Amino acid sequence: RVTNLEAHAWPEVFLAGIGWTAFEPTPGRFEPTPGDPTGTGALAPDEPDVPVTTAPPATATTAPGPSTPTDNTRPIGDDVTVGGDAGAASERSAVSSVARVLGAIVALAGLVAALGAIAVFATKVWIRRRRHHDDDPRRRVFGAWSEALDRLGEAGISVRPSSTPLEFALRHAPAHGAGAAGPPLMELASLQTAALYSADEPDDADADRAWVAVGALRVALRQGATRSQRMGRALDPRTLRARTTSSAR
Numbered sequence: 298r299v300t301n302l303e304a305h306a307w308p309e310v311f312l313a314g315i316g317w318t319a320f321e322p323t324p325g326r327f328e329p330t331p332g333d334p335t336g337t338g339a340l341a342p343d344e345p346d347v348p349v350t351t352a353p354p355a356t357a358t359t360a361p362g363p364s365t366p367t368d369n370t371r372p373i374g375d376d377v378t379v380g381g382d383a384g385a386a387s388e389r390s391a392v393s394s395v396a397r398v399l400g401a402i403v404a405l406a407g408l409v410a411a412l413g414a415i416a417v418f419a420t421k422v423w424i425r426r427r428r429h430h431d432d433d434p435r436r437r438v439f440g441a442w443s444e445a446l447d448r449l450g451e452a453g454i455s456v457r458p459s460s461t462p463l464e465f466a467l468r469h470a471p472a473h474g475a476g477a478a479g480p481p482l483m484e485l486a487s488l489q490t491a492a493l494y495s496a497d498e499p500d501d502a503d504a505d506r507a508w509v510a511v512g513a514l515r516v517a518l519r520q521g522a523t524r525s526q527r528m529g530r531a532l533d534p535r536t537l538r539a540r541t542t543s544s545a546r
Contacts, residue, residue: 417534421447424537434504435492441507442489445482445514449475451530452518462486462493477517481510 309317428440446456449470457469466486471479488507492499519527 413534414532417532417537420537421531429508434499434501437504438488438492438499438507441504441511442485444511445485447536448511448515448518448530449478449482450536451533452522462489476521478514481513481517484510485514 305323307319307321307323309319312318425444428444429437431437431440442462450456452474454470454473454475457465460469463483463486466479466482470482475482485507488499488503488510491497491503522530
């Protein structure tokens with residue numbers, strides 16, 4: 298049976314260039330290290346009834362033991378070593394920093410994409426309102442035809458430049474999937490042709506009929522599309538380009 302009166306332990310500190318060195322901070326105890334590097338070996342105990350610890354063999358501070366640095370240390374400079382846990386913590390910190398930077402980049406890209414989508418949608422709404430509310434009935438008819446072509450283009454039905462409006466509505470558009478949008482497109486083609494070539498100016502009633510046909514065409518195109526397709530068409534920026542009203546478009 299061994300009690301604290303018969304046993305004692307002391308800490309050791311690794312000193313670069315020296316090795317593991319024992320220190321005795323307990324009052325009344327001797328410095329146990331051979332060579333007395335801390336200058337406390339000559340001190341006598343404070344209390345005479347406290348047993349003095351026998352100095353360990355000289356090999357205790359030089360031979361490898363439990364307190365010897367393990368294999369997970371890595372050198373820093375020439376004579377300093379740091380535990381593997383510190384290196385792992387440094388690596389985790391670097392990974393965390395990279396993750397934060399990538400997260401910020403992704404968030405910024407998402408914000409730019411969202412702002413771009415909002416800008417595209419708002420621009421389309423502004424163009425449609427400008428076309429619909431033009432003061433000149435002829436330009437309102439032209440605007441309705443352009444609006445119809447934009448919506449068809451978003452659905453994958455592009456205009457054929459060599460076709461007249463009636464040829465496009467009668468042959469090309471139905472052959473490329475216009476479907477239920479065909480009847481309102483024919484109505485628009487007739488009004489567009491009259492606005493282009495008739496000696497009589499279109500009136501407000503003609504312009505109103507053209508925009509009613511645009512509404513029917515948009516409804517017909519939405520009926521055959523999924524929600525994601527409708528969203529993609531609404532945010533498609535390809536139709537945001539200038540159009541001429543002096544051609545079949």
